[in-house]
Amino acid sequence: MNAISDTVQTLAVVAMFASGRTRIRHVGHIRHKETDRIAAIVAELRKLGVTASEDDDGLTIERNDAGPFQSGSIDTYNDHRMAMSFALAGLRIPGVRINNPACVAKTYPRFFEDLSALIRAKK
Helix, strand or coil, rough: CHHHHHHHHHHHHHCCCCEEEEECCCCCCHHHCCCCCCHHHHHHHHHHCEEEEEEEEEEEEECCCCCCCCCCCCCCCCCHHHHHHHHHHCCCCCCCCCCHHHHHCCCCCCCHHHHHHHHHHHH
């Protein structure tokens, strides 16, 4: 994922719904972005009941087949990519709340309005 490391959070959220284990590697440098993105991803996935671990170079996500996902409040660490990526988890997990959603203003101020419009259009 080194060449497209800005998509690591999104892949991690998608991976929580996949069967088996997902290993994201060669992204140690994302520890030095708006936040330590590896540690942040792992912490927020765990809040949702996902088994996740980190190492120097990346992270591993394992599908928790033992039970349902958990709802929870997701901290964004003032990182726009954390907010947008974890908002996708809320499409499948009731009760997911994004703390500090306004941080998306850095790159996509209308993200939550557009996401809501897409959800309404699908219904």
